[in-house]
Amino acid sequence: MAETFTEKSAEEKLVEEVENDFLRRQEERRTIERGWQLNMNFLCGNQYCDVNSAGEIYEEDKQYYWQARRVFNHIAPTVEIRCSKLGRIRPSLTVRAASDEERDLHSASLASAILSAVCEEEDLDGIISDATIWSETCGTAFYKVLWDGTAGSAVGKTEDGKEVKQGDVKIAAVSPFEIYPYSLCEEKLSRQPSVIHAKAMPVQDIYSAYGVKLAGKDIEEFTLSPYSAASHAKGGAPEQKTTRHGYELVIEKYEKPTEDKPDGRLTVVAGGRLLYDGVLPYINGDGGARDYPFIKQTSIQLAGSFFGKSVIDRLIPVQRAYNAVKNRKHEFLNRISMGTVAVEDGSVDVDELCEDGLVPGKVITYRQGGKPPEMLTLGSIPSGFADEENKLLDEFAQISGTGDLVQNADSFAGVTSATGLQIIIEQDDEKLENSYQQIKRAVKSIGKQVLRLYRQFASDVRLLRFAGENNVLNLYYFKGSDISSDDVVLEADSDANLTAAQRRNVIYEMLDRGLFADENGKLSAVTKNKILEILGYESLSGERDLSALNRARAGEENLKMKSAAAELKAYDDHAVHITEHTAFLLTEKLTDAAEKRICAHIDMHKQKLEEEKKNEN
Numbered sequence: 001m002a003e004t005f006t007e008k009s010a011e012e013k014l015v016e017e018v019e020n021d022f023l024r025r026q027e028e029r030r031t032i033e034r035g036w037q038l039n040m041n042f043l044c045g046n047q048y049c050d051v052n053s054a055g056e057i058y059e060e061d062k063q064y065y066w067q068a069r070r071v072f073n074h075i076a077p078t079v080e081i082r083c084s085k086l087g088r089i090r091p092s093l094t095v096r097a098a099s100d101e102e103r104d105l106h107s108a109s110l111a112s113a114i115l116s117a118v119c120e121e122e123d124l125d126g127i128i129s130d131a132t133i134w135s136e137t138c139g140t141a142f143y144k145v146l147w148d149g150t151a152g153s154a155v156g157k158t159e160d161g162k163e164v165k166q167g168d169v170k171i172a173a174v175s176p177f178e179i180y181p182y183s184l185c186e187e188k189l190s191r192q193p194s195v196i197h198a199k200a201m202p203v204q205d206i207y208s209a210y211g212v213k214l215a216g217k218d219i220e221e222f223t224l225s226p227y228s229a230a231s232h233a234k235g236g237a238p239e240q241k242t243t244r245h246g247y248e249l250v251i252e253k254y255e256k257p258t259e260d261k262p263d264g265r266l267t268v269v270a271g272g273r274l275l276y277d278g279v280l281p282y283i284n285g286d287g288g289a290r291d292y293p294f295i296k297q298t299s300i301q302l303a304g305s306f307f308g309k310s311v312i313d314r315l316i317p318v319q320r321a322y323n324a325v326k327n328r329k330h331e332f333l334n335r336i337s338m339g340t341v342a343v344e345d346g347s348v349d350v351d352e353l354c355e356d357g358l359v360p361g362k363v364i365t366y367r368q369g370g371k372p373p374e375m376l377t378l379g380s381i382p383s384g385f386a387d388e389e390n391k392l393l394d395e396f397a398q399i400s401g402t403g404d405l406v407q408n409a410d411s412f413a414g415v416t417s418a419t420g421l422q423i424i425i426e427q428d429d430e431k432l433e434n435s436y437q438q439i440k441r442a443v444k445s446i447g448k449q450v451l452r453l454y455r456q457f458a459s460d461v462r463l464l465r466f467a468g469e470n471n472v473l474n475l476y477y478f479k480g481s482d483i484s485s486d487d488v489v490l491e492a493d494s495d496a497n498l499t500a501a502q503r504r505n506v507i508y509e510m511l512d513r514g515l516f517a518d519e520n521g522k523l524s525a526v527t528k529n530k531i532l533e534i535l536g537y538e539s540l541s542g543e544r545d546l547s548a549l550n551r552a553r554a555g556e557e558n559l560k561m562k563s564a565a566a567e568l569k570a571y572d573d574h575a576v577h578i579t580e581h582t583a584f585l586l587t588e589k590l591t592d593a594a595e596k597r598i599c600a601h602i603d604m605h606k607q608k609l610e611e612e613k614k615n616e617n
Contacts, residue, residue: 014277015269022196022251025180026224030055032184032307033177036138037222039312043137045073047319068327074396075315079136081402082311085432086132089439090125092116093447096487100587106555107484110464114454114478115447115488117464122171124446128439130173135299135438139310142174143295143442144197145449147282147457155460167457169450177222179294181306189296192306197252197294198224200244206270214271216246224249254280254292264290284452293449297442299435314399322392329385336378344371401431440490447488455480504535547576554580557601562594566601574609578602 008016034051041049041057048060048069062069093115097108118124127143134141152168180196181189189195203216221244248271255265257280264280285291298308343350347370356362366372396402458480510516516527550573557566558581581602585595 011274014267015272015274018251018253018267018269019272021253022180022198025182025196026198028184029180033223035313036176038316039137039310042073042075042312042316042319043079045071045076047071047073047323068331070323070327070330072323072326073319074322074393075312075319078315078396078400078402079312082136082400082432082435083129083132085402086136086435086439087129089436090128091440091443091490093119093443093488093490095447095451095485096489098485098487101589103588104484105587107482110478111451111483111485113464114483115450118169118171118450122169124171124443127171127173128443131297131442132439134173134175135297135308135310135435137310137312138176139299139308139313140176141297142176142179143297143446144172144174144293145284145295145446145453146170146172146293147453153462166460166462169453171446171450174294176307177224184306185304186306187301187304189292189294189306192256192292194253194255195292195294197254199250199252200224200247201250201270203246203248206248206250206275210268210270210275212270212273212275214248214273216248219244219247219249250275256292257290282449282453283456284449295442295445295449297438299438301434301438311400315396318392318395318399322389322396325385325388325392329381329389332378332381332385336381340378341373341375343373347371348373444488444490448486451483451486451488455483455486507531507535546573550576551580553577557581558584558588558598561598561601562590565597568601568604568608572605572608574605574612578605578609581605 034055034057037057038049038051041047048071049057050060052058093112095108095111095115097104131141131143146169147167148170149167150165151170152166154163155166156164158164174197178197178199180198181192182194183192186192200219200221203214207213250268250270253265253267253269255261255267257264261279266276266278266280267274268276280290280292282293283290284293299311300309302309341353343353344366347366348364353364353373364373458478461479464478511531514521516523516531518527553572554577557577560566581598585598585602590598
């Protein structure tokens, strides 16, 4: 019977192409992944392992059966200190207005409120902490900013009774094990022609998202390869259980926009099936372009490398040397305390002596005429052990940039001034400056993508709740088209790497210098409340900021007077209203009728203000 061949369909060819591309990138990155796994082993305390010539992690054997192989883990506390210091940077995002017109100022205020609400709802601080742990361990971490159509408030129901949600932004920290760039030598994510995001997903989640049923299999957690008993028998990360059951590998291939494909391309495959093929879904790039939904954060940037470097890579040789010194030191102590016995051949029962040792009060029987057992004198521990141990501890602090004033007090015992100690602390923190800047840049990019996604998908009117001035609950009804600016900047107070105690000292110094006093040299109630809020005693502030409330009311009147007259109230602060209405006239493009209406309104405020002054006199 003649063998028949069936030509593969276009869909099958596309799936095969994506899978082969993923396998190529996976093989190219294998050495880097093994380095990440080695870092994770050292971080968790499994420090007697290495990468062999075959590129697999193996456990090192003892040279002698009696050798001590204890672990004195200094990498874990070092990474914890770095993460703690980097945790001081939690930038507050705000949006700069496109112009000084009232409409753009209102849009910028709205965009800032959206960012504040999203950061609170998504727990951005926690996400940054998760990503920082990955970047400090493996050298690189990623954020993924996407639009989840199943999130947000319900806006209706389908015919079968399922709720329809308005959708909302979702932010996730992504492991570097899941990101596969086109080139390992291109540093910037934006210059990569394509990026693959491969992740293991339960088959139930795949069916919910794409409507495709798959069988599922066992997948390795980090390597994203099918589980193989043979590979586990010959090697792998020691003492790590990394297998997921009932999962499928989902491969998302993002292709950058080109002349042939101006909107880019996204192809999703899993289990040999095509789940999605279309343009890049998000208009999240500069100038209204479609771009990758990923933001990269590195710990130590390397020239000519897409992935960054972790401080653990530099600490591993020091940690190996430290473990060796401590174990040899303890072996020497054991020899001194337990003793080393010399016996004449045939003079005693060696087996009994080896089993019991020299028990206090033990009666030793030896051959008549023979030489009795004797303890060899080994002296005291050589000073070289302590010297080398201290040098290695200093290397931990120098390499990681986590020097401790308490532990290293002898190094600067001659520094007696507070200014000198402050300079030393600042110099120590400067070692982490590059990592600080990486976090700040990543957060700014997150803010821009969040606003661009709202502009793209929030087509219907939605309600935004956020705490404004004086912790008053503000409500905004907005649409995506109301966001005219995505120029995200960091607030000045969030840009400083200061501890809580340092921030308080700065506030106290400013108070002593009278920088918060008004023209009469007094501290206003508004300023006092703000200072208490910064110091963490917000519950002690009781007075309301009437000026802010009057400014808000004047802003509402400004918008109203574009088409109709606004009425003065007896409780208005006329001076504040005059200032706000005049600023509106100077910055907003208005019709002649609206301009005359506002000018007449200002004249009425001036008359009321004059009457109040006369009554006071």
